[in-house]
Amino acid sequence: MNVEPSMRVEDKLYYNRYLVDVGHPHVKVRAHTTPSPQLLALLKVCPARCYELNDNGQVEITVDGCIECGTCRVIAEPTGDIQWSHPRGGYGVLFKFG
Numbered sequence: 001m002n003v004e005p006s007m008r009v010e011d012k013l014y015y016n017r018y019l020v021d022v023g024h025p026h027v028k029v030r031a032h033t034t035p036s037p038q039l040l041a042l043l044k045v046c047p048a049r050c051y052e053l054n055d056n057g058q059v060e061i062t063v064d065g066c067i068e069c070g071t072c073r074v075i076a077e078p079t080g081d082i083q084w085s086h087p088r089g090g091y092g093v094l095f096k097f098g
């Protein structure tokens with residue numbers, strides 16, 4: 001029995017809109033030379049794929065598209081690997097339902 005979903009999460013996320021607060025990212029990655037296990041986990045768990053490895057093997061974040069789910073906050077804020085706050089009023093994700 002084939003149970004292929006009719007639509008993927010990535011396809012749904014495309015409908016959201018995001019107002020970028022230039023110069024005020026609401027999530028920051030602590031400067032590091034070698035990523036911690038927590039930072040490496042963020043590459044896989046962020047549903048919006050905001051985290052990626054740069055050419056030096058360090059984890060970077062691009063907050064555009066963040067859906068503010070808080071997953072990275074649970075994993076990497078307690079260890080100090082990231083700083084997380086809500087976007088300033090009016091900025092951030094605008095969900096479209098349906």
Ligand code: SF4
Pocket residue numbers: 027045046047048049050065066067068069070071072073
């Ligand atoms: S809050 Fe969620 S969507 Fe935003 S960067 Fe963290 S894991 Fe990704």
